[in-house]
Amino acid sequence: MMHPFRIIPAVLLGLLLMVAGGCSKKTIMPYPTGNGAGAPEAKSIDYPAGQEAGTITEEDMAAPQVDTLDTTTAAGKSLGGFAISGDQNSEEYKKLHGRSSPQMQPIYFNFDQATIRADQIPRLEANAAYLKNNPGVKVVIEGNCDERGTNEYNLALGERRALNAKKYLVVLGVEPQRIRTVSYGEERPLFTGDDEFSWSQNRRDDFILE
Structure with missing residues (x-):
C-alpha cells in the first residue's frame, strides 16, 4: 500500500502540468501582405440571388454608417462650399478632395465592398446637383482600391465602385451620356x-470634370 505522503507530490505534479498546458499561447497567423492571391482583398464578393455585380439595393442604401470621414476643414468650412484652396499635395487637401475636381466630392467605400455607403449619399447628391446645374459639363468617375489583393481583382472592384456611383447619379437625374467610368484598381494610391488610414482613403471614387 502506497504511503499517503507519497500520493500528495504526485497529485501536485499533475495539477501543475494541467495548469501549464492550459496557459500555453495559441499561434495566431498574420494576414499575408503584398499582392498575393491569399491576401484578404482577394476574397470574392457574394451578391444576393438576382442581383448583378454593381447594382444598388435598398439594403445597401441603409448600410451602417461606419468609417465616416469628416467633410469639414479645421476652420469649419464645408467641403460642399467649393471654396477650399491650398496645396493639392498636402495631406489635408487630399483628405478633403482625393483627386476629384474642386467642385466635386469623392466618395469612400468599406473594405472589399462596392456598395454605396449611407454616409456617402449626401456627397453624391451634391455632385448630382452641380452636374444638373451645369448641363454642359461631363464627368469621369475613377474607381480606386487599397493595395491588398491581386491587381486583377482590384481592377474589377474599382470598376464596380465607379459603376455604382454612375448608376446613382443617373437615378438622381444626371444624363448617362455625360458620365464615363474608369478603374485604376490599386495602381494610383x-x-x-x-x-x-491610408487604405480607407484609397478605397475611393474620384469625380473629374471634363
Missing part, C-alpha cells in the same frame, strides 16, 4: 502608408 493617394496615400502610400501600410495602415488602415
Whole structure:
C-alpha cells in the first residue's frame, strides 16, 4: 500500500502540468501582405440571388454608417462650399478632395465592398446637383482600391465602385451620356502608408470634370 505522503507530490505534479498546458499561447497567423492571391482583398464578393455585380439595393442604401470621414476643414468650412484652396499635395487637401475636381466630392467605400455607403449619399447628391446645374459639363468617375489583393481583382472592384456611383447619379437625374467610368484598381494610391488610414482613403471614387 502506497504511503499517503507519497500520493500528495504526485497529485501536485499533475495539477501543475494541467495548469501549464492550459496557459500555453495559441499561434495566431498574420494576414499575408503584398499582392498575393491569399491576401484578404482577394476574397470574392457574394451578391444576393438576382442581383448583378454593381447594382444598388435598398439594403445597401441603409448600410451602417461606419468609417465616416469628416467633410469639414479645421476652420469649419464645408467641403460642399467649393471654396477650399491650398496645396493639392498636402495631406489635408487630399483628405478633403482625393483627386476629384474642386467642385466635386469623392466618395469612400468599406473594405472589399462596392456598395454605396449611407454616409456617402449626401456627397453624391451634391455632385448630382452641380452636374444638373451645369448641363454642359461631363464627368469621369475613377474607381480606386487599397493595395491588398491581386491587381486583377482590384481592377474589377474599382470598376464596380465607379459603376455604382454612375448608376446613382443617373437615378438622381444626371444624363448617362455625360458620365464615363474608369478603374485604376490599386495602381494610383493617394496615400502610400501600410495602415488602415491610408487604405480607407484609397478605397475611393474620384469625380473629374471634363
